Amino acid sequence: MAEREHTITVVPRYCETDQAGVVHHSVYPIWFEMGRTEWLRAAGVAYSQLENEGVYFVVFQLTIKYHRPAYYDEPLDLTTTCTKVSSARVEHAYRLCRRPTGLLLAEGATVLACVDAAGRPRRVPDFLHETP
Amino acid sequence: MAEREHTITVVPRYCETDQAGVVHHSVYPIWFEMGRTEWLRAAGVAYSQLENEGVYFVVFQLTIKYHRPAYYDEPLDLTTTCTKVSSARVEHAYRLCRRPTGLLLAEGATVLACVDAAGRPRRVPDFLHETP
Amino acid sequence: MAEREHTITVVPRYCETDQAGVVHHSVYPIWFEMGRTEWLRAAGVAYSQLENEGVYFVVFQLTIKYHRPAYYDEPLDLTTTCTKVSSARVEHAYRLCRRPTGLLLAEGATVLACVDAAGRPRRVPDFLHETP
Amino acid sequence: MAEREHTITVVPRYCETDQAGVVHHSVYPIWFEMGRTEWLRAAGVAYSQLENEGVYFVVFQLTIKYHRPAYYDEPLDLTTTCTKVSSARVEHAYRLCRRPTGLLLAEGATVLACVDAAGRPRRVPDFLHETP
Numbered sequence: 407m408a409e410r411e412h413t414i415t416v417v418p419r420y421c422e423t424d425q426a427g428v429v430h431h432s433v434y435p436i437w438f439e440m441g442r443t444e445w446l447r448a449a450g451v452a453y454s455q456l457e458n459e460g461v462y463f464v465v466f467q468l469t470i471k472y473h474r475p476a477y478y479d480e481p482l483d484l485t486t487t488c489t490k491v492s493s494a495r496v497e498h499a500y501r502l503c504r505r506p507t508g509l510l511l512a513e514g515a516t517v518l519a520c521v522d523a524a525g526r527p528r529r530v531p532d533f534l535h536e537t538p
Numbered sequence: 539m540a541e542r543e544h545t546i547t548v549v550p551r552y553c554e555t556d557q558a559g560v561v562h563h564s565v566y567p568i569w570f571e572m573g574r575t576e577w578l579r580a581a582g583v584a585y586s587q588l589e590n591e592g593v594y595f596v597v598f599q600l601t602i603k604y605h606r607p608a609y610y611d612e613p614l615d616l617t618t619t620c621t622k623v624s625s626a627r628v629e630h631a632y633r634l635c636r637r638p639t640g641l642l643l644a645e646g647a648t649v650l651a652c653v654d655a656a657g658r659p660r661r662v663p664d665f666l667h668e669t670p
Numbered sequence: 671m672a673e674r675e676h677t678i679t680v681v682p683r684y685c686e687t688d689q690a691g692v693v694h695h696s697v698y699p700i701w702f703e704m705g706r707t708e709w710l711r712a713a714g715v716a717y718s719q720l721e722n723e724g725v726y727f728v729v730f731q732l733t734i735k736y737h738r739p740a741y742y743d744e745p746l747d748l749t750t751t752c753t754k755v756s757s758a759r760v761e762h763a764y765r766l767c768r769r770p771t772g773l774l775l776a777e778g779a780t781v782l783a784c785v786d787a788a789g790r791p792r793r794v795p796d797f798l799h800e801t802p
Numbered sequence: 803m804a805e806r807e808h809t810i811t812v813v814p815r816y817c818e819t820d821q822a823g824v825v826h827h828s829v830y831p832i833w834f835e836m837g838r839t840e841w842l843r844a845a846g847v848a849y850s851q852l853e854n855e856g857v858y859f860v861v862f863q864l865t866i867k868y869h870r871p872a873y874y875d876e877p878l879d880l881t882t883t884c885t886k887v888s889s890a891r892v893e894h895a896y897r898l899c900r901r902p903t904g905l906l907l908a909e910g911a912t913v914l915a916c917v918d919a920a921g922r923p924r925r926v927p928d929f930l931h932e933t934p
Binding site for chain 2: 426431432436439458462463464465466467468469470471472475525531
Binding site: 700726731732734736 | 862
């Protein structure tokens with residue numbers, strides 16, 4: 407099975423801030439997706455390769471708790487953890503922290519459904535399933 | 539108190555689609571914010587006016603369930619319901635439906651915290667509180 | 671030929687602002703695309719219908735002059751004018767104005783190339799060509 | 803004066819693609835801004851620091867030529883060149899290339915105006931001016 411946990415750095419872009427002077431809350435799902443992508447790549451597979459093979463993951467459920475604002479151009483550590491793999495779904499949890507201090511800024515979770523090119527449910531690829 | 543429920547139309551923009559041919563899941567929080575804004579305006583207050591008076595609402599929690607994909611340029615009905623107002627927070631629920639059929643595409647919920655310009659908690663303005 | 675000129679209203683979304691307190695400059699191309707889409711619809715054709723028929727327009731050139739900032743939630747008039755149609759390309763010009771005063775905020779221009787689903791050049795559909 | 807030229811890598815995010823299967827054209831100005839930011843940082847100054855000192859750069863003019871599409875998750879080299887510094891403005895040129903081959907995908911140019919926190923024109927900081 408893929409490594410359970412993977413951390414990437416994200417640096418808020420200027421256009422990701424809003425007039426309240428903080429990163430807009432709609433940006434976090436984009437970062438989470440980036441975290442999942444790199445978690446998958448660390449497991450040896452690029453998502454683009456999965457798509458080429460007709461395997462798509464669609465977000466079925468998303469939850470975010472925003473504890474503290476994130477600011478323009480500050481380096482953040484985003485840790486993505488795979489929390490569950492079933493025959494049809496993959497679940498992840500996310501922790502976004504300010505880098506120098508490790509202060510928790512936000513937490514999240516997603517449930518992905520595995521579908522084919524036509525959007526029909528299909529089995530999660532074997533390499534993502536837990537093995538002893 | 540403000541009207542409990544308000545419906546707006548949103549039409550997915552081309553740039554809001556992704557290469558899977560559907561609206562990207564990070565767009566829904568933006569639409570929900572638009573729904574809240576118009577719900578508030580229907581209650582007689584523009585959010586920009588609140589900000590001018592030093593009243594800010596920040597998203598503290600967000601949940602979305604994606605049932606079916608939304609497509610480019612199809613008119614959608616987004617219904618925003620205020621589900622709870624406390625001294626420090628305002629909660630909303632959202633239902634996104636395909637217009638001609640009323641088919642439910644997604645559901646969501648947010649919890650907003652009321653803060654001042656410095657980000658410190660402050661009391662939710664009186665006009666948002668329930669009155670008999 | 672299609673009507674030369676078409677005006678729509680755009681209202682800046684909160685997430686379209688940045689921490690300088692104005693609409694981020696990367697949003698204007700999105701609005702211009704919306705202007706083109708409605709210009710096309712006013713001419714009787716939805717862009718989604720063209721795509722279904724294998725006709726795609728891709729942006730080949732974009733120019734924008736930003737004269738004055740646009741602000742959150744202010745209604746803006748965006749006028750899209752078709753300035754030229756050739757066998758392979760369609761050109762538009764854009765004027766973005768503050769509604770109550772008509773003050774010019776930005777001007778732009780695009781050159782679109784007509785391609786098929788595989789990205790190969792194809793002839794601009796007849797209905798877009800000028801007729802006497 | 804700052805180094806004339808600086809190259810960064812950008813990797814298209816999934817949400818930056820559209821249903822035509824390519825990166826949406828409105829994303830390029832965002833990448834150009836990232837290129838300028840890193841060009842500035844390579845010159846020893848973070849843009850956030852400039853803002854703290856009351857120095858803002860606003861985009862006054864933008865031009866982009868899109869030669870070939872960019873695709874999801876492919877590494878791109880973006881080279882930002884400072885082409886002119888005057889008392890009130892700074893100009894840059896951009897070249898976006900596919901990494902393995904160096905194939906040119908897009909070219910662009912921006913003219914920035916230097917303003918203070920109130921949006922009034924101010925002199926471009928000395929460190930950006932050419933010195934023999």
